[in-house]
Amino acid sequence: xxxxxxxxxxxxxxxxxxxxxxxxxxxxxxxxxxxxxxxxxxxxxxxxxxxxxxxxxxxxxxxxxxxxxxxxxxxxxxxxxxxxxxxxxxxxxxxxxxxxxxxxxxxxxxxxxxxxxxxxxxxxxxxxxxxxxxxxxxxxxxxxxxxxxxxxxxxxxxxxxxxxxxxxxxxxxxxxxxxxxxxxxxxxxxxxxxxxxxxxxxxxxxxxxxxxxxxxxxxxxxxxxxxxxxxxxxxxxxxxxxxxxxxxxxxxxxxxxxxxxxxxxxxxxxxxxxxxxxxxxxxxxxxxxxxxxxxxxxxxxxxxxxxxxxxxxxxxxxxxxxxxxxxxxxxxxxxxxxxxxxxxxxxxxxxxxxxxxxxxxxxxxxxxxxxxxxxxxxxxxxxxxxxxxxxxxxxxxxxxxxxxxxxxxxxxxxxxxxxxxxxxxxxxxxxxxxxxxxxxxxxxxxxxxxxxxxxxxxxxxxxxxxxxxxxxxxxxxxxxx
Amino acid sequence: xxxxxxxxxxxxxxxxxxxxxxxxxxxxxxxxxxxxxxxxxxxxxxxxxxxxxxxxxxxxxxxxxxxxxxxxxxxxxxxxxxxxxxxxxxxxxxxxxxxxxxxxxxxxxxxxxxxxxxxxxxxxxxxxxxxxxxxxxxxxxxxxxxxxxxxxxxxxxxxxxxxxxxxxxxxxxxxxxxxxxxxxxxxxxxxxxxxxxxxxxxxxxxxxxxxxxxxxxxxxxxxxxxxxxxxxxxxxxxxxxxxxxxxxxxxxxxxxxxxxxxxxxxxxxxxxxxxxxxxxxxxxxxxxxxxxxxxxxxxxxxxxxxxxxxxxxxxxxxxxxxxxxxxxxxxxxxxxxxxxxxxxxxxxxxxxxxxxxxxxxxxxxxxxxxxxxxxxxxxxxxxxxxxxxxxxxx
Numbered sequence: 001x002x003x004x005x006x007x008x009x010x011x012x013x014x015x016x017x018x019x020x021x022x023x024x025x026x027x028x029x030x031x032x033x034x035x036x037x038x039x040x041x042x043x044x045x046x047x048x049x050x051x052x053x054x055x056x057x058x059x060x061x062x063x064x065x066x067x068x069x070x071x072x073x074x075x076x077x078x079x080x081x082x083x084x085x086x087x088x089x090x091x092x093x094x095x096x097x098x099x100x101x102x103x104x105x106x107x108x109x110x111x112x113x114x115x116x117x118x119x120x121x122x123x124x125x126x127x128x129x130x131x132x133x134x135x136x137x138x139x140x141x142x143x144x145x146x147x148x149x150x151x152x153x154x155x156x157x158x159x160x161x162x163x164x165x166x167x168x169x170x171x172x173x174x175x176x177x178x179x180x181x182x183x184x185x186x187x188x189x190x191x192x193x194x195x196x197x198x199x200x201x202x203x204x205x206x207x208x209x210x211x212x213x214x215x216x217x218x219x220x221x222x223x224x225x226x227x228x229x230x231x232x233x234x235x236x237x238x239x240x241x242x243x244x245x246x247x248x249x250x251x252x253x254x255x256x257x258x259x260x261x262x263x264x265x266x267x268x269x270x271x272x273x274x275x276x277x278x279x280x281x282x283x284x285x286x287x288x289x290x291x292x293x294x295x296x297x298x299x300x301x302x303x304x305x306x307x308x309x310x311x312x313x314x315x316x317x318x319x320x321x322x323x324x325x326x327x328x329x330x331x332x333x334x335x336x337x338x339x340x341x342x343x344x345x346x347x348x349x350x351x352x353x354x355x356x357x358x359x360x361x362x363x364x365x366x367x368x369x370x371x372x373x374x375x376x377x378x379x380x381x382x383x384x385x386x387x388x389x390x391x392x393x394x395x396x397x398x399x400x401x402x403x404x405x406x407x408x409x410x411x412x413x414x415x416x417x418x419x420x421x422x423x424x425x426x427x428x429x430x431x432x433x434x435x436x437x438x439x440x441x442x443x444x445x446x447x448x449x450x451x452x453x454x455x456x457x458x459x460x461x462x463x464x465x466x467x468x469x470x471x472x473x474x475x476x477x478x479x480x481x
Numbered sequence: 482x483x484x485x486x487x488x489x490x491x492x493x494x495x496x497x498x499x500x501x502x503x504x505x506x507x508x509x510x511x512x513x514x515x516x517x518x519x520x521x522x523x524x525x526x527x528x529x530x531x532x533x534x535x536x537x538x539x540x541x542x543x544x545x546x547x548x549x550x551x552x553x554x555x556x557x558x559x560x561x562x563x564x565x566x567x568x569x570x571x572x573x574x575x576x577x578x579x580x581x582x583x584x585x586x587x588x589x590x591x592x593x594x595x596x597x598x599x600x601x602x603x604x605x606x607x608x609x610x611x612x613x614x615x616x617x618x619x620x621x622x623x624x625x626x627x628x629x630x631x632x633x634x635x636x637x638x639x640x641x642x643x644x645x646x647x648x649x650x651x652x653x654x655x656x657x658x659x660x661x662x663x664x665x666x667x668x669x670x671x672x673x674x675x676x677x678x679x680x681x682x683x684x685x686x687x688x689x690x691x692x693x694x695x696x697x698x699x700x701x702x703x704x705x706x707x708x709x710x711x712x713x714x715x716x717x718x719x720x721x722x723x724x725x726x727x728x729x730x731x732x733x734x735x736x737x738x739x740x741x742x743x744x745x746x747x748x749x750x751x752x753x754x755x756x757x758x759x760x761x762x763x764x765x766x767x768x769x770x771x772x773x774x775x776x777x778x779x780x781x782x783x784x785x786x787x788x789x790x791x792x793x794x795x796x797x798x799x800x801x802x803x804x805x806x807x808x809x810x811x812x813x814x815x816x817x818x819x820x821x822x823x824x825x826x827x828x829x830x831x832x833x834x835x836x837x838x839x840x841x842x843x844x845x846x847x848x849x850x851x852x853x854x855x856x857x858x859x860x861x862x863x864x865x866x867x868x869x870x871x872x873x874x875x
Contacts, residue, residue, distance in 0.1 A: 123857075126849055143860040230871040294867055298860035304853075 107208030199391025416452035535646030537571035558788030648688030709765035
């Protein structure tokens with residue numbers, strides 16, 4: 001029989017020293033929440049990579065994305081995406097933006113639209129915006145909005161809607177890169193999850209600049225997933241300029257540039273076994289530092305000095321502004337004695353950083369998932385969060401459908417989120433508008449919100465690890481060494 | 482050699498006379514402005530008033546009404562609150578025995594409320610002491626004392642000092658526990674003279690045996706008047722039946738009544754005021770001391786002391802400043818020697834000043850604005866280069 005086989009397939013390899021399982025045309029078992037079913041006929045063009053030579057670089061394994069299964073998916077997206085964007089534009093034209101503009105849950109001291117407008121006005125009238133205490137945006141905003149971008153009126157509404165639309169497009173591309181398809185039936189769902197998420201579209205209606213940060217984060221992940229190193233590093237450098245805390249995503253981003261975004265959660269392997277060359281990270285880091293320096297130069301030139309550094313980047317580290325927001329820092333530091341303040345500022349900042357190493361080590365085989373988890377950590381523990389930071393984390397769950405069966409308590413998490421989503425605005429209103437509540441009400445609701453974010457994080461980490469063990473079987477259990 | 486030096490010295494002398502002439506002409510211009518033919522030649526530029534009521538308790542209501550009446554008159558004639566030191570030893574308007582709280586009246590029938598809601602009492606209650614009064618006059622104060630409690634006069638200030646209360650032979654009672662003597666006031670005025678704190682002082686006092694209080698002055702340029710002579714009492718004018726006490730003293734009443742006919746443009750003189758003293762009506766002999774006062778009484782206007790009338794000269798509006806290209810011309814104009822041509826001088830100097838000022842202003846703003854725009858576009862250029870480079874790389 002083997003002889004028959006070789007007679008019929010003269011090209012087949014005689015001796016097999018190894019087979020890259022990733023290149024074999026396995027048809028994945030359709031999971032209930034995933035629709036990507038690639039019929040074997042569409043894979044006829046590629047052949048499995050069977051080689052008798054030493055291992056090649058993992059990047060060569062990334063074959064070109066396959067053609068989509070049907071036209072329906074593209075058609076659906078072609079309708080859904082514009083309609084969502086138009087719906088958002090229509091919302092912008094109502095009075096809702098004016099209502100939510102100054103809500104501190106939707107925009108923080110670093111991202112507030114009113115502060116941005118004030119900074120642009122001061123800049124245009126010759127006053128240094130960083131000499132006061134209200135303008136904490138990056139000088140790049142100054143240069144962009146004082147020259148080419150519109151900062152008021154319909155122009156700004158279109159700009160913010162465009163920003164969210166680009167973010168949704170980037171998320172869809174990340175999804176497609178992870179699945180290695182040109183389009184899938186799930187694209188519409190991913191787009192809708194991003195554009196219809198209230199945690200994302202409410203800050204966008206309030207014209208908070210955290211929308212730009214989300215879009216840049218998604219862009220850097222998208223470029224890294226597509227293998228475009230410079231674009232990923234440049235958009236990440238821009239993001240770090242706008243929000244210093246995002247630097248924690250650097251490590252998984254670099255790992256993503258080394259590897260690829262495809263889902264390997266079910267088959268964890270050490271990074272070494274992919275044959276990646278860690279030395280190739282050094283030029284990436286060098287390029288990143290170059291971009292950061294160039295942007296620092298641009299920022300310093302537009303702001304005419306170095307005062308912007310303590311006002312923008314320093315704000316995340318020294319917490320000068322204690323306006324209430326949805327985060328955990330403000331209340332803690334309102335009741336902090338002055339002599340403990342530096343110590344606890346250090347503790348809170350280091351707290352963000354300590355998650356990088358464990359998550360990147362544990363999920364070294366799937367850096368996109370590591371980035372996703374660190375985005376969740378940022379959203380929960382950042383210094384000046386808005387609703388859009390945990391919102392990005394929640395929307396990004398949409399691109400990891402493989403973990404859904406492995407969630408332990410999704411309903412509890414969802415209910416906690418519902419709880420927080422109802423109580424936080426209520427207590428905020430009770431405290432600040434009506435005056436019948438006090439800060440403790442609102443603080444308690446932010447604690448519930450942090451609890452719900454933490455529950456979601458813990459569940460995602462659990463599911464991401466559990467998927468490697470596989471479905472439960474009777475009779476035996478798999479233990480991890 | 483000798484001839485040369487003599488010629489040189491004569492030339493210098495001649496030139497110096499020019500300088501004197503210029504000097505003198507400038508002084509003449511200043512003197513002419515402040516003391517021209519329509520005024521009385523007093524040479525003052527600002528007016529101050531120190532109004533003191535030195536007695537407390539409800540039954541001395543009339544003394545507080547005296548001081549408040551003078552305050553109202555002096556304010557009406559133009560002295561601002563910042564130039565008035567009002568010292569009231571007690572609060573009659575908010576006294577618990579006042580049937581009309583918040584108000585002080587100076588006539589029977591209560592036709593005019595002197596207290597109102599716009600008065601500024603600088604020293605009140607127990608702050609009205611002999612020490613504070615002398616400190617106010619001489620200006621020797623702790624640095625922490627606020628400006629509103631200071632007499633910030635200079636040597637061009639006309640000061641009107643009015644005192645009322647209970648007094649006697651060369652003394653005035655303060656607060657029922659201390660007294661100030663005529664020598665003290667005379668020495669205080671001498672200190673003011675030495676420190677050049679007044680141009681002219683008009684001293685008016687309404688107490689018993691008031692004329693003795695000004696008998697000890699020895700500084701120049703003081704005009705003084707009092708309500709009664711040695712051995713005489715000063716009497717109150719009338720009671721109000723609902724307030725229950727005397728509401729005004731006779732001397733002050735008649736002075737205030739006369740002052741009602743004076744306004745800011747009035748040319749009535751001090752002689753006219755003193756001529757209205759009627760011994761029968763006042764029931765005492767008011768006195769005047771003018772030997773220290775250099776000007777004749779019939780040329781000293783009432784508004785020299787009671788009002789804050791200022792000399793105003795309306796000059797023609799200067800021409801609008803030219804655009805900044807003419808900056809060099811204007812600078813050279815300023816540096817050129819200014820000839821002593823009388824009325825051309827002020828507008829020309831103003832014009833040049835305005836030209837330089839406008840050009841200096843306009844030089845900073847467009848430059849800074851363009852530099853800012855350059856910086857913004859420069860950073861946009863850096864950003865665009867980065868994006869373009871990255872876009873071209875892969």
